[in-house]
Amino acid sequence: MAIEQLINRLGQQFSDRLPSSLSSARHELEDHLKVILRDALSRMDLLTRDEFDIQQTLLAKTRAKVDQLEQQLRTLEAQLNSAASH
Numbered sequence: 001m002a003i004e005q006l007i008n009r010l011g012q013q014f015s016d017r018l019p020s021s022l023s024s025a026r027h028e029l030e031d032h033l034k035v036i037l038r039d040a041l042s043r044m045d046l047l048t049r050d051e052f053d054i055q056q057t058l059l060a061k062t063r064a065k066v067d068q069l070e071q072q073l074r075t076l077e078a079q080l081n082s083a084a085s086h
Contacts, residue, residue: 006033010033011030
């Protein structure tokens with residue numbers, strides 16, 4: 001769920017739960033709550049699910065490349081040790 005959708009949903013839920021005596025201030029209070037939520041969430045430095053999935057994919061590719069390079073290094077070290085012992 002996008003952050004803006006979450007903020008709107010929470011703002012609406014807050015507004016829906018206000019007592020009827022505050023109905024005249026409902027929209028103003030909802031708008032203030034949304035501003036507070038946006039500010040709080042922006043300071044949390046959150047990622048969207050899509051951004052997280054992209055980073056996870058990149059990390060998996062990087063891990064595979066590191067594993068491949070480590071194997072190549074072990075092979076080269078073995079070759080070097082074999083050549084040095086002859």
